Amino acid sequence: MLQNRREFLKGTAWMGAAAAAAGCATSGAVKLGGCGSMSGFAAPPLKKVRVGVVGLGMRGPGAVHRLASIPGTEVAALCDLYPDRVARQQKWLADNGKPKAAEYSGQYGWKAMCESDIDLVYIATPWDLHTPIALYAMEHGKHAAIEVPSAMTLEECWACVETSERTGRHCMQLENCCYGEVEMLTLNLARNGVLGELVHGEGAYIHDLRSLNYLDPVDGGYQGYWRLMWNAKHFGNPYPTHGLLPIMQAMNINRGDVMEYLTCVSSAQIGMDLYAKEKFGEESWQAKLHPKCGDMSTTVIRTAKGRTIMVQHDVTSARPYSRINLLSGTQGCLNDYPFRIALAEKPGDSAHSWFGPEKTNEIYNKWRHPLWKVAGELAKKMGGHGGMDFLMDLRLSYCLQNGLPLDMDVYDLATSCSLCELSEKSALNRGMSVDVPDFTRGGWKTAKPLGIETVELEKMGVIDVKKDDSQLNV
Ligand SMILES: NC(=O)c1ccc[n+]([C@@H]2O[C@H](COP(=O)([O-])OP(=O)(O)OC[C@H]3O[C@@H](n4cnc5c(N)ncnc54)[C@H](O)[C@@H]3O)[C@@H](O)[C@H]2O)c1
Secondary structure, three states: OHHHHHHHHHHHHHHHHHHHHOOOOOOOOOOOOOOOOOOOOOOOOOOOEEEEEEOOOOOHHHHHHHHHHOOOEEEEEEEEOOHHHHHHHHHHHHHOOOOOOEEEEOOOHHHHHHHOOOOEEEEOOOHHHHHHHHHHHHHOOOEEEEOOOOOOOHHHHHHHHHHHHHHOOOEEEOOHHHHOHHHHHHHHHHHOOOOOOEEEEEEEEEOOOHHHHOOOHHHOOOHHHHHHHHHHHOOOOOOOHHHHHHHHHHOOEOOOEOEEEEEEEEOOOOHHHHHHHHHHOOOOHHHHHOOOOOOOEEEEEEEOOOOEEEEEEEOOOOOOOEOOOEEEEOOEEEEOOOOEEEEOOOOOOOOOOOOOHHHHHHHHHHHOOHHHHHHHHHHHHHEOHHHHHHHHHHHHHHHHHHOOOOOOOHHHHHHHHHHHHHHHHHHOOOOOOEEOOOOOOOHHHOOOOOOOOOOOHHHHOOOOOOOEOOOOOO
16 A cells, blocks of 8 residues: 555556646645645635545544534545445434435445545545545545644645645644643633743653554454554654644744754653563564554754744553643743643742642633633534534534635644654754655745634534544543
């Protein structure tokens, strides 16, 4: 499949050159029908958003259930390598009184789905298929929404940017953590200046995935062991976006500031070998695999405005889950796991101690993000990582129905995903600093920051509450 993916991308390499030749590589906030910056881009409103979901493994079915429950949204097509996974979701739609979806399967079933009469292709496949499917979707006039990380190489990042700009189609990364309750509270605090001027952020994906990584696909593990195999071949941070993108939003990266360079250092790989030896024996193929990916990878980024962001990745150590979620400014700091906050009374004062539960609660209630105020309770009922998955899909459909810019654009996608290749490059070179490309080509200087966005729930119609507990791992 990797070979096919390379060939596919090679086949689309001309697009960037063609876009540049056509004068599309401009940096200003041009509103377009297919040529210019996608910053602030809004597509014409859709009366009904007809979605095709591809990849119906652990993650995809939850998306089918959530999307089908949102008014003005129809799961119009289902696609997976395996026809029985498609049939299972078709049955769910029928059992829940939803319209029948078109069915696609096999290795290239997604091509026919992208060519069909739908508006949005929602991609929850293994990583190496994310960009190829998104490019094909945009080439066929569809918006693309892609699971994380949406692009694994710089070449893929640029291909997403150039194709989105040239076709005038949205290309959004489905970064559900941007809709987490703490992440949105943090964004609201940052927007209202409560933390003062932002200086430093820390995010992470620390999640012991060893049992899932080595779980046989026949018993419900990743299809074809795709995640284990990626970790086997790569160093650095292959999964940077959960911790990074919420901080990027708070710091207005690509919308007032831009990442300039980064450095990454990775530890040795110890945890996976130990796990494989203990669980499968020294002579097993698992014990002999010796994945390259170090257990702990730490990246530090510096922005044009002198801010720093630390991003960590560890899916192999025996430690509790954390995305860290730390944001620190001249007047205060908060972080998560557990959630805590400290604020100075006035500029220049110190904030030496975290607030106690009462004060923390007071701040939490006062600064709860409006989207959580409006739809948080509903989101918790719908489930999907405590509701954030539902809020992400709700905002996505709401924006498409109302012809609004999406919360996350293709530059956010490319910048956050560029860490996959850049962290590896740096870590393989003793933490040598590497430049982060400016995917906005200077557009960050004039692009408008993401506002405090919400939805008009009552205008959307009745939400058909269906609990999504199909996927518990972020
Ligand atoms: N945002 C989150 O919180 C979150 C959580 C879990 C997974 N994910 C992401 O979701 C994606 C899927 O992860 P998963 O855990 O569901 O993996 P999975 O292996 O369980 O599912 C992948 C699915 O894609 C299908 N597939 C493979 N090749 C295909 C092809 N050629 N055409 C159509 N379908 C094909 C597989 O058959 C499988 O059903 C990954 O990108 C992962 O990073 C995100």
